[in-house]
Amino acid sequence: MSGPPSRELTRQERAAIRRQVTELCANYDSRDKLCRPLDCPCYMLHKWWTGSFCRYFREAVLPTDPALESAVTDEDTSLKQKTCPVCGKAYLPTTSQAYCSDSCRAFARRKSERERKRRIRQNQG
Numbered sequence: 001m002s003g004p005p006s007r008e009l010t011r012q013e014r015a016a017i018r019r020q021v022t023e024l025c026a027n028y029d030s031r032d033k034l035c036r037p038l039d040c041p042c043y044m045l046h047k048w049w050t051g052s053f054c055r056y057f058r059e060a061v062l063p064t065d066p067a068l069e070s071a072v073t074d075e076d077t078s079l080k081q082k083t084c085p086v087c088g089k090a091y092l093p094t095t096s097q098a099y100c101s102d103s104c105r106a107f108a109r110r111k112s113e114r115e116r117k118r119r120i121r122q123n124q125g
Contacts, residue, residue, distance in 0.1 A: 006051035009072065016068050018045055024061045027054075050074075063092050 009017070021028050021044050027036050035042045035054075044057050050072050053062070062069045066081045081090050084100035086107050091100040099105040 006049045008049055009047060013068065013072055014047065016065060017047055017072075020061050020065060020068075021045055021057065024064060025057060026060070027056055066090065066092065 021042055022030060025042075025044075028034075028042055029036050033042070033045075034040060037056075042054075044054050047053075053072075058073075062072075081092050082098075082100075083090055084104050086099060086104040089100050097105075099108060
């Protein structure tokens with residue numbers, strides 16, 4: 001089973017990949033500029049073509065930027081991400097979570113509780 005044909009990455013895609021590797025990849029050693037598990041220069045820093053990606057990068061780092069993931073993998077990742085109803089931020093849910101963070105969940109819970117109490121008071125008086 002073969003995927004879409006590989007293509008050359010744009011300058012912006014290469015820059016975004018380099019930024020993700022240096023800022024987010026747990027396997028990247030910024031001091032030695034090496035991939036820790038492989039003990040060699042990071043393959044993803046000098047990537048020019050779509051196609052094969054470091055498995056850790058593809059599974060753990062690339063999903064943090066859904067637009068880039070969609071562009072370089074030719075997959076529609078918009079179905080995976082959700083929009084937080086409180087702050088409007090797009091996020092990738094780890095479970096069936098409805099909010100992007102604990103603070104948004106707490107904010108929504110407080111708001112819901114206020115509305116519920118208001119309805120109870122209106123019905124009593």
